[in-house]
Amino acid sequence: MGYTLNFNLIWRHFDKLWGGLLLSLELAVISIAIGIVIGLVLAVWYVSAGRVVRGIIAAYVEFIRNVPLILLVYLVFYGLPTVVDLVYSAQTSFVATLALYSGAYLVEVFRSGLEAVPRGQLDAGKAIGLTPWQRLIHVRLPTMMRITLPALSNTFISLFKDTSVASVISVPELTYGAQWINFNTFRIVEVYLVVTAMYLMTGYILLFALRLVERWYRTAR
Amino acid sequence: MLGQIAYALPFLAQGFALTLWVSLLVVVLSLVAGVILGVGLVYGPAPIRWAVRIFSDTIRGIPILVLIFFVYYGLPAVGVHLQSFWAAVLALTLFKTAQVVEYLRGAVASIPKGQSEAAMAIGLTFRQRLAYVIFPQAFRRFLPPWINGVTDAVKGSALVSLLGITDLMQAINQVIGRTYEAMPLYILGALIYFAVNYALSYASRRLERRFAFIRD
Numbered sequence: 001m002g003y004t005l006n007f008n009l010i011w012r013h014f015d016k017l018w019g020g021l022l023l024s025l026e027l028a029v030i031s032i033a034i035g036i037v038i039g040l041v042l043a044v045w046y047v048s049a050g051r052v053v054r055g056i057i058a059a060y061v062e063f064i065r066n067v068p069l070i071l072l073v074y075l076v077f078y079g080l081p082t083v084v085d086l087v088y089s090a091q092t093s094f095v096a097t098l099a100l101y102s103g104a105y106l107v108e109v110f111r112s113g114l115e116a117v118p119r120g121q122l123d124a125g126k127a128i129g130l131t132p133w134q135r136l137i138h139v140r141l142p143t144m145m146r147i148t149l150p151a152l153s154n155t156f157i158s159l160f161k162d163t164s165v166a167s168v169i170s171v172p173e174l175t176y177g178a179q180w181i182n183f184n185t186f187r188i189v190e191v192y193l194v195v196t197a198m199y200l201m202t203g204y205i206l207l208f209a210l211r212l213v214e215r216w217y218r219t220a221r
Numbered sequence: 222m223l224g225q226i227a228y229a230l231p232f233l234a235q236g237f238a239l240t241l242w243v244s245l246l247v248v249v250l251s252l253v254a255g256v257i258l259g260v261g262l263v264y265g266p267a268p269i270r271w272a273v274r275i276f277s278d279t280i281r282g283i284p285i286l287v288l289i290f291f292v293y294y295g296l297p298a299v300g301v302h303l304q305s306f307w308a309a310v311l312a313l314t315l316f317k318t319a320q321v322v323e324y325l326r327g328a329v330a331s332i333p334k335g336q337s338e339a340a341m342a343i344g345l346t347f348r349q350r351l352a353y354v355i356f357p358q359a360f361r362r363f364l365p366p367w368i369n370g371v372t373d374a375v376k377g378s379a380l381v382s383l384l385g386i387t388d389l390m391q392a393i394n395q396v397i398g399r400t401y402e403a404m405p406l407y408i409l410g411a412l413i414y415f416a417v418n419y420a421l422s423y424a425s426r427r428l429e430r431r432f433a434f435i436r437d
Contacts (some may be wrong), residue, residue, distance in 0.1 A: 003300070062415075065422075066414065067411045067414045067415055068379035068381070068420050069376070071393075071411055072411070075407040075409060078403050079403040082401075082403050083404045088242040161284040162284070167286065175287055180371075182290070182294055188298040190294050191285065192294075196287065199283045199287065200283060
C-alpha cells in the first residue's frame, strides 16, 4: 500500500483536464439542444398521432433506450461511414449519436409531461377561443415544462456524464484527458481523484443552476 | 457476408454469455450490498448515514466509465491486484450498489409513517417492524425500478470491453477487425442487447401494473 500522492504532474498537465471539461460541456450542450428539439417535436407529435406514427416513435425510443451508448457510438462512427457516403469527425459523430440518444430519453420525459397536463386547462384554452397552435404554445408547453423540469434536470446531468463515452473514439474530452495523464505520467490515483472532483463539482453546479430555473419557473406564472 | 457472420456466431455467443455472466454477478452482488447500505442509510446512526450518503452521491455523480478506469488502473497502483474481469465486476457493482441504495431509500420513504407507528403501538420490535410491516410493503415499490435498473447493468457491462474483456461488445469489435463487416455486426449486436433489455423492461412494466393497486 506504499503509494504516495503527488499531484505535481497533474497540475503540469491540468490544461488537458480543463480543456477536456470544457469540451465535455460543449458536447453535452449541443447534443442536448438538438435532443430537446427531437424530443419536443416527437412528443407533441406522439400524443396527437395515429397508431402508425406512435409505433414508429415508440420503436425509436425503445431501440435507443435498450442499446448501450458505447455500441451506438461505434455504430455511428465506425459502422455508418461504410454504408453511406459521408465524412465526419469523431466529434461530430459523437454529437450526432448523443443527440439521437438524448432525443429518445427526452421524448419519454416530455410525453409523460404532456399527458399530465390537466384536461381542464386545454378545455379552458378552447373556451376562450385559442387556436390549437396557441393552445400548444401558451397552455400545453408551459404547463408541461413546469411538470417535467425536475425529471429534465436529472436527464441533463446524466447526459452530461454520458459524454465520457466520447473518449472511446478519441474525442479529447475530460475522461480522455484523464486517460492521457494516466498513461503518460502514471499518477493514476491522483488523476482520477481530480477528475472525480471535477465531474462532481460540474454536476452539482449544473444541478444547482437547474434548481434555480425550476424555482423561477414555479413562481413566475 | 452472411457466411462470415454465421462462422463468427459461436464466438459472439461466448461474448454474449460473458455479458450475461457479468450482468448477473453485478446485479446479485449490488442487490446484497445495496440493501445492507440502504438499511444503514435509512435506519443507521448519523456517521453511517453520512458515509453511505457520501458514497452514493459520489458514485452516482461520476461517469461509470471513470469509475471503471479508476478501479482498473487505480487498484494495482495501490497494491491490490485483481484480474481485469473482477476489477470490472467490482466497478460496475459499486455503481449499481449506489443505485440500489437509492431505490431502497425511496421505497421505504414511500411507506406512510402511520404504518411504522402502528407497528410500534402494538409492541413490535425494530426487527419485527422491518420484517413484517415495512419491507413487505416497500418491496412492491422497490421491485419495478430495480428490474428496470437491471437493463442499466446489461448496458453498463458493454463498457468492460474497454478493459480487453471479451464480452459481446468486444467480441463484435474483434469479428469486425477480421471481417470488416462493421455495419451488419453492429446492428446484430444492437439487436441482441435490445432483445435482452426489452424483455427486462417489459417484465418491469408488467410488475408495475401488477402492483398499481398500492396508493400513496
